[in-house]
Amino acid sequence: MNKTLIQELIELLGPDSISTSEIERIQCAHDMAPVPKLLGMVYKSKPDAVVRPKSPEQLQQLVKFAAQNAVPLTPRGRATTMMGGAYPVLGGISVDMTARRGIIELNESGLTVKVAAGTNYETVLKFLSRRGLTLYSYPSSAPSATVAGWLANSAMGMGKAGLGIGSSRFGYSADSVVDLGVALASGEYLESVLTSGHKVESFLGSDGILGIIDTVTLKVRSLPLRQEPFSFNFKDIKELCAAVKECISLKPFFVVFEDENLLGFKKKAGLHIPQTQLNRGNHPAQNIVTIVLEGDEASFETDVNKLRQIIASHGGQELARQIAWAEWEDRFRAMNHKKAGPNLLGGEFTAPLGQLTEVIRLVNKMGKAKNLTIGIHGTLGVKEIVLMPQVLSDQRKKFRYMTMMSLVKELNDLSVKVGGAPYGAGLFNAFYAKQVHGAKYNELVKLKKQLDPHNIMNPGKGICHWTRFRVPLPKFAYGFAMGGLGLFVKHG
Amino acid sequence: MLQERLGTIQDEIYTCAQCAYCTATCPVAELKGWESYGPRGRMHLLKLVLENDYKANKELAERFYVCTTCSRCEKVCQTDLPLIEIWEDVRSWLVEDNLGPLEPHRVIDASVAEFHNAFREAAANRDAWAGDIELSRKGEVAFFVGCTSSYKMQKLASDSVRILQAIGDQVAVLGEEEWCCGSPLIRTGQRRQIKGLVEHNVEALKNTGAEIVVASCTGCFKTIRDDYPHWYEKKLPFKVMHISQYLAQQIKNGRLTFTQPINQKVTYHDPCHLGLHAGEYEDPRAVLQAIPGLELVEMHNIREESRCCGAGGGVKAGLPDIALGLARTRAEEAEETGASILASCCPFCKTNLSQAIDNEKINLIQKDITELVVEAMGI
Known part of the structure; x- marks a missing residue:
């Protein structure tokens, strides 16, 4: 992104929601897994700017801006995976969704709760617990993982998303999602995916390559007696x-x-x-x-x-x-x-x-x-x-x-x-996207072309593995490199 | 050089899992939002500095001074990192590199050097809070008054001593011989005077003949109890108690009783230095619950999940807007309980929470536990 674009973005969103300082950009260039510096030559992991949308309107403005200017957007929750899905490959804007947090609405009779994307699971669990309620499943990183982060992570693939605490009884994380609010690459904001003609399951477990989840409505249940x-x-x-x-x-x-x-x-x-x-x-x-x-x-x-x-x-x-x-x-x-x-x-x-x-x-x-x-x-x-x-x-x-x-x-x-x-594609396991998504792989590829024709949503990941040069890294090259490194794994 | 110093804690730096449990629970990270303001962000910065991928600068230093050292991060760290020790060590290395502390902290350091207190007040006025209370330099219990109570919040000092005397204790205070405990300097990484302060205060306290040292300031309490043994390089010759602990003990053994009911709903804020740092959650509550008529109602975030008032770690002096922002959140949480009184037992918490209550026109009165005890004793 050049200076003019960044200035336009600051004017659009206000200085409080955007940072171009080095100290913030380097924070968004990694997840939990340490990546050798050498790989920095292959990926442009450091974004040009970090944006923290505070409202659906701001998120929509950001996406429209990115679409108009072909700027890559990389959605980021708490980045608690190790597959590179939450940091950029091509630079652009890191979209830190943690400012979108909080419980939006609890429907006690309908047993659902609507939360903002960046709310962490522990917050939701505590909120529900005080009311005798709980979730069907949650991740083993619940103290920090954001709701949308876990649901967007490809883990078990599109339509299933994550396996976590509760899954062995109640199913995949996607199974307890009722509805989503999503910002599409076109700049359109779907307040309810359910009523929009799109499928909720498409945005679950698809590594954020189809859109940015802004709100989530989850099924809740009574706390078990024992x-x-x-x-x-x-x-x-x-x-x-x-x-x-x-x-x-x-x-x-x-x-x-x-x-x-x-x-x-x-x-x-x-x-x-x-x-x-x-x-x-x-x-x-x-x-x-x-x-x-x-x-x-x-x-x-x-x-x-x-x-x-x-x-x-x-x-x-x-x-x-x-x-x-x-x-x-x-x-x-x-x-x-x-x-x-x-x-x-x-x-x-x-x-x-x-x-x-x-x-x-x-x-x-x-x-x-x-x-x-x-x-x-x-x-x-x-x-x-x-x-x-x-x-x-x-x-x-x-x-x-x-x-x-x-x-x-x-x-x-x-x-x-x-x-x-x-367990999930992200960046580093994108070579296994067909196995991760199984029968849904082709549908995901098709949706990507339909919903994000200019490839601004978490580009270079999920269904492909790009380098910073916008050139896909073929699977054989990955296999060759890893195989070569494997030869040096000395015994003992 | 910070980079060289970081070599001594590189095992901790590389152990950090970057899981962000710390950041998700950090009140400053919540207030500021940006990743670099949270503990995970700071650990990442340290790694980058260590690996020569980021040069330490004033911006980095500010990220370390924005922390209230409440220790919520340490409590949730899944790899059990000693994060508070790390933050304080890094601050001291930033001071060595002239990247820290913040300007108001330097003023405190200079004041302690010249006047032996944090407020540039005359040492001769150390006992001015006492009014007509008769003071002794010898006793079975030594009361460490603290700079804030000595000069700025004198009712806390006089209430404390009146309670102790009323239950029949022979109380010693140090007068001019009480020097700043060193807490504001240790927390802000200014260590040049610490050994001298510690040695002086320990000797002065020893000279009172007391076996128990009681403090009503949680900063003094934590510093003397937890930091002094390291600097003194041997076991302290007395036991250190916070006044809430001491009073709870006296209630238990029947020496402290209450005659005047306080028919109010009271919520209690755990000061970080007493709760999260020292693990004392029950005794202050036991004191409150022993007061007739008083109804204790709890906030959502209490005990190990208590939220910092925002004043600790030098933040009140160095970054007052941050301190007040944090206090506002805590005061609002207290208001949600429906209580009329927000009780605590730390002068820093009192100052900061009271300001937030006034600024936001929150319908609460902030009181120290000693204030309530004095009322309930009818003294």
Whole structure:
């Protein structure tokens, strides 16, 4: 963007809503994943300006301006993913949506809540909880993740969006969305997508490449009468997998597990490892699963009994209830062992639930072949599992860190091999867009052409992987580069 | 050089997950909006400086001085980073590089050096608050008055001592020998005088013969309890208590009783230095709830989720508009409870919240807990 354009934008939106200072622009050039500087040559990650729209009108003005001047717009919530979806590839304007926050309307009889896009999940949960209500699902980054950020992230693909806490009982995040307010690339502002002729699901899980979500209406429900966590230890991860597969019949609210390598990372980080009581002594737990059940009094007790039977039949041992509550309390702290790295590198992908044992076997086999300790964190989805295999790494060891990035691709390939997909496309996984979006991929490509013919909405991502030169990076080049780096992953 | 200094905390800088839990809970980030004003943004800036991708400048320094050091960020950090220590260390390194502190902070440093208090007041007037209260330099309990109570909010000092004397304590105060506790200097990264202040005050307090030091200023309380052992380099020869803790103890053991009801709805604001920093949430509430007729009604954000009044970390002196903006939000939250009194137990909170209440014409009266205790004791 040249100075004239920036000046026009300041005049249009007012100086309070736009920043062109270096100190703000560098903040919008990254997400949670540290990216080696070398890649800065490939992408123009730093926007030319950051805009924080404060109203639907301002958002609409911004989009019209961008459309008229062919300026790329990159919507940004709290940027709590690691796939590059929330920062630019071509510069332009970073649209920080966190100024659009707050509860707009609660419909207690209709059981819906309308919120502004940049409201974080924890705020919504607290607001509802005070009124005896709650959400059907929310992300494991709820303390900071914005509502629209999670719903726009491609995760499980267009029309499904995210898997989070509550998904194993209530479905994909898109399943509880009633309506959206969206700014389209044409400059049109759809106050209600539902009544506009467009489909709500198109804007969910499409990485913000079709429009910018401004408001979200979510289904809400009464707080369950009972909701309690139970934690179990398994000596054998295969038995844990078998138990997880079986307990899906109970429709648990949340299931999370960590294998012994991941618990080892926690120990290295100085964290307390839950203890089991075996042979009259305390021993560190090996592979832990925490399962959260909910329901009314009668169904809850029945389900708890069934759960305990399932666990016992697979040789699992129940941990003390205070451990289970502590594990549940820690549901938003999946990276609390990070200091052991201080970086964590790995993958985040889905696999069909039936393949759980196999995919863990393959990940462990990969670790063994490379002489790497891979820790596994997993959560149950709807009919799939989300796995986050990870290794401890250190970005200060620059070359080693670069070479270790090849592991991400190998894990993504592994997910595809077992019938799953990387969890979201964004920028770095856009090579897997067909797998991420599945049958909806072609529809997404078509919608992109229709709704954003000039390609201003989060360009270069989601369904393609562009460089700063507006040249797509072919998948084979990515494979070649990652394969080359992988050769340097030294054993040990 | 800041860059070199950052090398000493590089493990923490690289451990930061950039998850933004801190920024999502930071009241300053909420007020200012822009990412660089929040804790995640600051951690990112430190990494860029460390890696030579950003040069420290006045703009960066302002992002560090805008923080009230309330410690909400530290409470939610999923990688357990000691964020307050990091903010204060970085401020001290900015001072070394002449990028900090803010001008009003320099004035405080100079005042402490010359007058031993933050307000350029005569040391000889340290006891002026006492009026006709008989003071002693020796006692079983030493009351550390604090600069604000000594000179600016004298009722807090006199109420505190009247309560302590009424329950039969032999109370010692230091008079001219009380020097600034050092809190405003530590918080703003000005460390040149700290060791001297600490050593002087510890010796002066030791000389009173007291085994317990009580402070009604949460800044003094936190500083003496948590910061002094580091600077003194050994265990303090006395126990440090905030007056709310001490009074709750006296209620429990029957020494403090109330005769006058206060038939009012009262909401309580947790001062950051007492609550988030020291983990004391119950004792001030216990004191309030022991007062007959008083109905305690809570705000949404309390205890570990309490919102800062905005005055801490040198923000009231350095960036008063930010401080008042934060106080306005907190006062409005208090108003929503329907209470007629907003109680707290920190002179900084009182100053800032009172100003916000006046400016916004909010229907609340701000009172320190000691003020309510004096009323309820009928003294």
